[in-house]
Amino acid sequence: MERAIDVAVQPYESMGHSLAGRDLLSIADLTTDEIIAVLDLADAAKSGRDLGSPLAGRSLALIFQRPSNRTRVSFEVAIHRLGGHPIALFNPEVQLGERESAADISRILDRYADGIVARLVSHRDLVTIAGAASSPVINALTDAEHPCQVLADCMTVRTVTGRLAGSTVAYIGDGNNVCTSWIYAAALLGVNLRVICPPGYEPLAAVIERAARLRAPGTGFEVTHEAGPALRDTEIIYTDVWTSMGQETEQQRRREDFAYLQVNDGLVGLAPPRVRVMHCLPAHRGEEITDAVIDGPQSVVFDQAENRLWVQQALLALIYAGDGYEAAA
Ligand code: CP
Ligand code: NVA
Numbered sequence: 001m002e003r004a005i006d007v008a009v010q011p012y013e014s015m016g017h018s019l020a021g022r023d024l025l026s027i028a029d030l031t032t033d034e035i036i037a038v039l040d041l042a043d044a045a046k047s048g049r050d051l052g053s054p055l056a057g058r059s060l061a062l063i064f065q066r067p068s069n070r071t072r073v074s075f076e077v078a079i080h081r082l083g084g085h086p087i088a089l090f091n092p093e094v095q096l097g098e099r100e101s102a103a104d105i106s107r108i109l110d111r112y113a114d115g116i117v118a119r120l121v122s123h124r125d126l127v128t129i130a131g132a133a134s135s136p137v138i139n140a141l142t143d144a145e146h147p148c149q150v151l152a153d154c155m156t157v158r159t160v161t162g163r164l165a166g167s168t169v170a171y172i173g174d175g176n177n178v179c180t181s182w183i184y185a186a187a188l189l190g191v192n193l194r195v196i197c198p199p200g201y202e203p204l205a206a207v208i209e210r211a212a213r214l215r216a217p218g219t220g221f222e223v224t225h226e227a228g229p230a231l232r233d234t235e236i237i238y239t240d241v242w243t244s245m246g247q248e249t250e251q252q253r254r255r256e257d258f259a260y261l262q263v264n265d266g267l268v269g270l271a272p273p274r275v276r277v278m279h280c281l282p283a284h285r286g287e288e289i290t291d292a293v294i295d296g297p298q299s300v301v302f303d304q305a306e307n308r309l310w311v312q313q314a315l316l317a318l319i320y321a322g323d324g325y326e327a328a329a
Pocket of ligand 2: 141176177243
């Protein structure tokens with residue numbers, strides 16, 4: 001298996017780009033090199049590299065308008081490990097857009113804290129918060145994207161397949177937030193991506209058009225309604241819940257529409273035996289994925305979940321440590 005740390009001893013700044021002080025609202029905010037720098041540093045941290053304390057003396061506010069397990073805990077632990085202080089705020093106290101406006105919340109948090117990590121219902125509110133804050137703002141999931149999840153996913157794919165460029169991922173599910181971040185990431189990284197969804201659940205045309213402008217010639221991309229041909233030579237089967245947070249009233253219809261795409265032994269059997277199965281979690285076991293698959297030998301779901309911690313540590317280190325930070329030792 002290829003070890004992916006190939007920018008050894010090169011100061012990050014000398015590579016001609018910098019994440020210092022930046023926001024991360026969309027995966028498409030990043031260049032290919034910037035994504036690779038995050039993944040390389042995440043791999044190094046996972047292998048034992050001490051990233052130091054670039055957040056010493058700093059506090060980050062975490063806003064959760066939606067529930068979270070992985071995102072909240074992995075960000076809080078990452079911030080703590082980098083020497084910082086996380087302050088998690090939940091919707092009953094923040095009441096974004098009700099008690100006060102997104103812009104006012106942002107202006108206030110910006111006076112107290114050194115950055116904002118936000119899981120919001122509306123991506124538009126995230127853009128407003130970023131516009132009103134002078135310190136970095138990181139997307140912890142919106143209706144439009146989930147970039148930190150997909151950074152961890154890319155780290156996992158690279159570990160599993162030994163590469164990103166030229167690898168093949170089949171995303172099975174709704175063409176919404178996680179799928180959108182995957183579409184941009186795949187375009188930037190040269191991953192051949194197949195999106196398999198029921199009719200009516202396709203990714204937005206604007207997303208597909210934007211990704212087409214990012215994609216290098218030769219990188220495959222397709223949206224299809226049938227799993228069979230798309231899985232024939234895939235290395236990764238990736239799935240997400242059929243009913244995302246906030247869509248609960250549509251659950252019954254979605255169960256019916258997506259049923260034929262359940263990731264079960266039969267569907268996994270359409271792919272080569274070496275295929276690995278990923279899921280961003282939380283899993284609705286018995287809906288989009290069966291117990292046998294998620295707990296089976298082809299599942300890398302829990303490694304994938306662990307990688308949230310490493311990529312977020314790396315991302316925060318590169319945002320907060322400044323330009324002199326070395327991407328890999
Ligand atoms: N994958 C993910 O974002 O999990 P949480 O919703 O638990 O944060
Ligand atoms: N698409 C899912 C992702 C959960 C991490 C949702 O938005 O609920």
